[in-house]
Amino acid sequence: MHPLKSKNILIGVSGGIAAYKVPILIRIIKNAGANVKVILSESAKDFVTPLTLEVLSQNPVLSSFTSEEFDNPKWNNHVELSDWADIYVVAPATSNILSSMANATCNNLLTAVYLSSTCPVFVAPSMDLDMYNHPANKKNISKLNKHGDKILPVGEGFLASGLMGKGRMMEPQLIFENIETFFKKKTPLENKKILITAGPTYEPIDPVRFIGNRSSGKMGLELAKEAVELGANVRLILGPNSLDLKSYDGKLINVSTAEEMHKETILYFKNSDIFISAAAISDFKPKSIDTHKIKKEKKLNHIELEPTKDILLEISKIKNNQIVIGFALETDNEYENAKNKLKQKKLDAIILNSLKDKSSGFDFDTNKISYIKKNGSIKKFNLKSKKDVAKDIFNEILRINE
Numbered sequence: 001m002h003p004l005k006s007k008n009i010l011i012g013v014s015g016g017i018a019a020y021k022v023p024i025l026i027r028i029i030k031n032a033g034a035n036v037k038v039i040l041s042e043s044a045k046d047f048v049t050p051l052t053l054e055v056l057s058q059n060p061v062l063s064s065f066t067s068e069e070f071d072n073p074k075w076n077n078h079v080e081l082s083d084w085a086d087i088y089v090v091a092p093a094t095s096n097i098l099s100s101m102a103n104a105t106c107n108n109l110l111t112a113v114y115l116s117s118t119c120p121v122f123v124a125p126s127m128d129l130d131m132y133n134h135p136a137n138k139k140n141i142s143k144l145n146k147h148g149d150k151i152l153p154v155g156e157g158f159l160a161s162g163l164m165g166k167g168r169m170m171e172p173q174l175i176f177e178n179i180e181t182f183f184k185k186k187t188p189l190e191n192k193k194i195l196i197t198a199g200p201t202y203e204p205i206d207p208v209r210f211i212g213n214r215s216s217g218k219m220g221l222e223l224a225k226e227a228v229e230l231g232a233n234v235r236l237i238l239g240p241n242s243l244d245l246k247s248y249d250g251k252l253i254n255v256s257t258a259e260e261m262h263k264e265t266i267l268y269f270k271n272s273d274i275f276i277s278a279a280a281i282s283d284f285k286p287k288s289i290d291t292h293k294i295k296k297e298k299k300l301n302h303i304e305l306e307p308t309k310d311i312l313l314e315i316s317k318i319k320n321n322q323i324v325i326g327f328a329l330e331t332d333n334e335y336e337n338a339k340n341k342l343k344q345k346k347l348d349a350i351i352l353n354s355l356k357d358k359s360s361g362f363d364f365d366t367n368k369i370s371y372i373k374k375n376g377s378i379k380k381f382n383l384k385s386k387k388d389v390a391k392d393i394f395n396e397i398l399r400i401n402e
Helices: 017-031 050-057 078-084 095-102 109-116 129-133 135-147 172-185 218-229 258-269 311-318 334-344 386-397
Strands: 008-013 035-040 087-093 121-125 155-158 164-168 193-198 233-238 251-254 274-277 284-286 305-307 323-330 349-354 369-373 378-380
Touching (some): 087 095, 087 109, 129 135, 218 274, 274 311, 311 334, 369 386
Parallel strands (some): 008 035, 008 087, 193 274
Antiparallel strands (some): 369 378
């Protein structure tokens, strides 16, 4: 998978002659699978039309704080735009825009988004030779560099003024390669195969009823999405759920029972580098299943149960060099029980959830975990969104072999 796939790239275009190259840049980025939005300064419209950029980006091009609908103007929220972006590319960046950015002059949508942004910012300067070399301009570039912005080097050659020298905007292909390199550095799991189980299992009693649990699968899904973001080849084995899976780009296997989850997990484990068992698998199942719905009138004094297969225990017997992470949801003696499971199942780490923690566990979009390492050390995390918890877990996993 390309490191730019599904990334959100925001491009700010200021009014310089190099703006004519931006359509090429958009085309290259889109071909890599990224989403693109464009902010066009008013003066940039003299060099490239909004329609051209809109067609290529497949998104409306924004130029001002409000839309240009006279009867019903709408606010173009600069904060939402900055939050949307995974990276903000200002290209071309004229001397005027560089000055505004460096000195916090918020005089248009492009600079407002810059001043609101928390994502990485790439700046591609473009101007004439003498303007580029002017001490005031150099000072502004230095300010932006110290702020942490990535200043792309200018090219050398014929300039619009007819002079020869430095000041040309970096070519679109090279800008793209810089962006690509940036995202590649953020994909430490590239080419790694990760297997994740998530959600509940349903053990049928009859064609209508089943034994199950309240697991939503949300935590496992967030782990799978984060693994994809980190560059891994991900296979998610998911029990019954009502999740929105549109934003998940990995492989998916839907299962219902513990037996089905066991079969798929064992099948794919051997070729995996990392296995995360986040599913809430039923410990027991009915010994026999009625082929017809059990009527209310029928006396049902008990349901005879038998254990389901212990997937993690079987994994421990065939584990080779894989990293195996388990989950434990406990109500009593949480840390003692979790550590026993860690040792018994030969896990590399176990993530402990406690039902005693409010807004944590089943159904919630938040979770509070303790990460317990093989050596018994414990790292406790505060209550966070499950998306952020997934990031924390992978940060710990990436340190296992350090």
